[in-house]
Amino acid sequence: MALTPLPGDQWDEEVDKALSRMLPRERRNPEGAGNALSVLVRHPQLTRAFLGFNVHLLFNSTLEPRERELIILRVAHRRECVYEWLHHVAMGKEVGLTDAEVEAARRNGSAPDAFDRLLLEAVDELDDKSVLSAQTWDALGERFDDRQRMDFVFTVGCYTTLALAFNSFGISPDPTAGYEGKR
Known part of the structure; x- marks a missing residue:
């Protein structure tokens, strides 16, 4: 794997905020988020911006x-x-x-x-x-x-x-x- 999921001890408020557009609070953790989101949150600002777009396409298209x-x-x-x-x-x-x-x-x-x-x-x-x-x-x-x-x-x-x-x-x-x- 070229990028690994963000280690659990590095999940902070910024990561939680990035995932808040897509996941309920109980899934905003390394186990609940899944591999893709756990890797993407290595760049929380990009993830937050991208998920706004992606959420539209998944839920409001x-x-x-x-x-x-x-x-x-x-x-x-x-x-x-x-x-x-x-x-x-x-x-x-x-x-x-x-x-x-x-x-x-x-x-x-x-x-x-x-x-x-x-x-x-x-x-x-x-x-x-x-x-x-x-x-x-x-x-x-x-x-x-x-x-x-x-x-x-x-x-x-x-x-x-x-x-x-x-x-x-x-x-x-x-x-x-x-x-x-x-x-």
């Missing part, structure tokens, strides 16, 4: 949770981010993704639903070119309003950033997570 999780899974697959993949498979199933839909996030073009296929293709396009074509933007607009399309773009960007960080920092999936599947 205009996207449906199922759509959000499908998008994140495609990003995790493309970025080969095991941590992100395993956590979001579990989260996706909690919001209604089926095994076939999870598998579709691995194999673009295999989603049974046409709009799901569009979402997966749009992730690929955005990741490949850093821009959505006018055709893709318009196709998304048949179901999404401008805010939803904005949340789509920022969800892809946010979880791409997290995948880059998790992979670079060597963050391992939480051993007690009990998530199924593999990246």
Whole structure:
């Protein structure tokens, strides 16, 4: 692991404040926060700033949770981010993704639903070119309003950033997570 979790004796008020945007008080500790947040709090100011953005995408996005999780899974697959993949498979199933839909996030073009296929293709396009074509933007607009399309773009960007960080920092999936599947 390139970065290890912050040792428990270094968890202070600044770390608690950084995690307060995402975690209830009882989970703001090395055991409750999990590997990713325990590593990220090595830089509390950055963590606090980033979690504000991430919390919006997880809890206040205009996207449906199922759509959000499908998008994140495609990003995790493309970025080969095991941590992100395993956590979001579990989260996706909690919001209604089926095994076939999870598998579709691995194999673009295999989603049974046409709009799901569009979402997966749009992730690929955005990741490949850093821009959505006018055709893709318009196709998304048949179901999404401008805010939803904005949340789509920022969800892809946010979880791409997290995948880059998790992979670079060597963050391992939480051993007690009990998530199924593999990246």
